[in-house]
Amino acid sequence: MQEQGRIYSRKERLKLCYMVMQDVNHQLFTESVLDEICLSMRTEDRAKAEAVLAEMDLLPYRERHPMGLSGGQKQRVAVASAIASERPLIVFDEPTSGLDLFHMRQVAEVVNRITEQGRTAVVVTHDPEFILRCCKFVIHMEHGKIQESYSLCEPEGRERLLRFFSERDGIGGKMKLHASGEDYLEAVLVLQKEKGHGALRGCVQAP
Numbered sequence: 001m002q003e004q005g006r007i008y009s010r011k012e013r014l015k016l017c018y019m020v021m022q023d024v025n026h027q028l029f030t031e032s033v034l035d036e037i038c039l040s041m042r043t044e045d046r047a048k049a050e051a052v053l054a055e056m057d058l059l060p061y062r063e064r065h066p067m068g069l070s071g072g073q074k075q076r077v078a079v080a081s082a083i084a085s086e087r088p089l090i091v092f093d094e095p096t097s098g099l100d101l102f103h104m105r106q107v108a109e110v111v112n113r114i115t116e117q118g119r120t121a122v123v124v125t126h127d128p129e130f131i132l133r134c135c136k137f138v139i140h141m142e143h144g145k146i147q148e149s150y151s152l153c154e155p156e157g158r159e160r161l162l163r164f165f166s167e168r169d170g171i172g173g174k175m176k177l178h179a180s181g182e183d184y185l186e187a188v189l190v191l192q193k194e195k196g197h198g199a200l201r202g203c204v205q206a207p
Helices: 010-016 033-039 046-055 071-085 101-116 128-134 155-169
Strands: 017-020 089-093 120-124 137-142 145-151 187-191
Touching: 010 017, 017 071, 033 046, 033 071, 046 071, 071 089, 071 101, 101 120, 101 128, 120 128, 128 155, 137 155, 145 155
Parallel strands: 017 089, 089 120
Antiparallel strands: 120 187, 137 145, 137 187
16 A cells, blocks of 8 residues: 555554454454444544444444344444544445445445545445445456546446446346345445545455
């Protein structure tokens, strides 16, 4: 990863980045949801952690063990931890996995707020509706190589994205709003910083 020509070491990247894994069971460690959020903070602030939980509709579960939650709730705990970390670059690997429509839209709003704060979000996803709700730029990767990249800020870019998913699904001009199948797009969707300059840039290949 580099910013304005500077290459960051692995140790530096760990300090700058936070990742929400596709299988969040691998990143939930504590005895309570509230402790999980506090663990991601550089300086523990339980009041702030509770505010983040409230934002994600998780405050009633703050004393619950994370592994006792549903899949969608676990996913939101991981997203809440990413918010609380305040890292300048957050990587979301399939963040809508296991979420219903309401909470998918909620996570999309969270991603938008992250970039409005001047941070960078990298989203790996196969969900075209989620892409259109919170992503500004697409980097399409296959087999570890960039195939194309384009902005979603103009109608042409959005049409290009929808056409890609329509052609891949073999459904003509109609489009599925759910992800399935191994032949889906391996994509990295990058939200550039909306404030300041020298946005951090990174690439992550979808599994």
